[in-house]
Amino acid sequence: MIQQADVAIIGGGIVGLCLARNLAIAGQDVLLLDEGRHGGANANAGSLHVQMQSRFLRMYPDLVPNLEASLPLYPAAARRWGTLAEELGADVELRQSGGLMVCEDATSYDFLARKCAREEELGLRVEMLDRAAVRRIAPYLGDAVVGAELCHDEGKLNPLLANQALSRDLRARGVPHRLKTWVERIERDGAALRLTLSDGGVVRAGRVVLAAGAGTGRLAAQIGGHVPTVAEPLHMNITESAAPLVKHLVQHAERMITLKQLASGQVVIGGGWPARFAGPDQAPTVRMDSLVQNLTLAQHIVPSVRELRLLRTWAGVNTTTDGQCVLGPLAAEPRVHIAVPGDAGYTLGPLVADMAAAILLGRDPGFPVARFTPDRFSRGASG
């Protein structure tokens, strides 16, 4: 049987879920198709990131203009999570209790201080804290920490609750959401686009949005577009519950660690440690070396974490491009739109979905989006 829709969205991660909701609210006939197992939205840590990553600025100075240009999106995205939770009427354990980017030596403190000054200039609510000041607000940090940049807009939420609340909302709106459905092919079919599904099904849609995370590039290529999405398998850990201990989102200026405590009392530990990629149609698996190094670093930064037992460790696929969002129609086929968030894509997800919906509906996306066009990759430019 051929299923029809005005707009078919491929990918039911945070962007696809929010976009389907936006389009349904706008009265569009929308269909959401999702294979489901390999997305970042089901595996992520729920950190609301706003400040720039000190480490990336040092490692990739060429990307600084891109990162700075995208910076205004992040505080807006964190605020958007607040309004979305209200709209959903759901407690997603959203806490904007601030984020600390900690450092362990004078050189990285100075770098962080320059970053902080620049971010303040660009409108972020940030401040530098020396050793005594950081101890006052975060007594749980280890002695090695000599200072931190505090970003007031950062925070955390529980992605499992947020994803569930969005799925419930879509069901209540009657949006068809086909799970465990892999889209094999996208091709032109007269006035429509034709999607061939792995279960033998076919969808004909007037327009298609590729919100397929790391799978976006493969689908875009089938229709003549070039979107270089790269799958980045990452590792996460969660401990048993503990009494309130870590108030902030904690990150490190130079090393791979993010750490936060959920409302349940569990401490979520990650930071970009690699997992093992098992192929595009397989779930990634955990690497023991990542597990050991990640937890060793966590205990170094927050020593009382060593009292807690590790409950679970898992791997998920993140998506990278050039650090910026990819948004808008493909020049090769303008009926196919792309909706891929930039770095910290869960933070950006709801806002990116708002912008993607506005572009599709011919409305004002609220931010300058020209630099996010997918065509920048075909032109070979990233600016």
Ligand SMILES: Cc1cc2nc3c(=O)[nH]c(=O)nc-3n(C[C@H](O)[C@H](O)[C@H](O)COP(=O)(O)OP(=O)(O)OC[C@H]3O[C@@H](n4cnc5c(N)ncnc54)[C@H](O)[C@@H]3O)c2cc1C
């Ligand atoms: C371990 C980990 C921790 C992270 N932590 C954070 C964090 O704390 N904060 C933060 O902001 N970001 C975090 N991220 C990044 C964030 O999760 C992603 O950027 C975000 O989920 C991207 O959302 P998305 O909707 O664009 O894509 P995804 O969530 O990747 O969803 C894409 C969906 O498309 C589906 N799909 C792909 N191809 C096809 C196809 N051909 N047919 C059907 N379906 C298809 C996939 O199965 C998937 O369900 C983390 C990522 C990982 C992996």
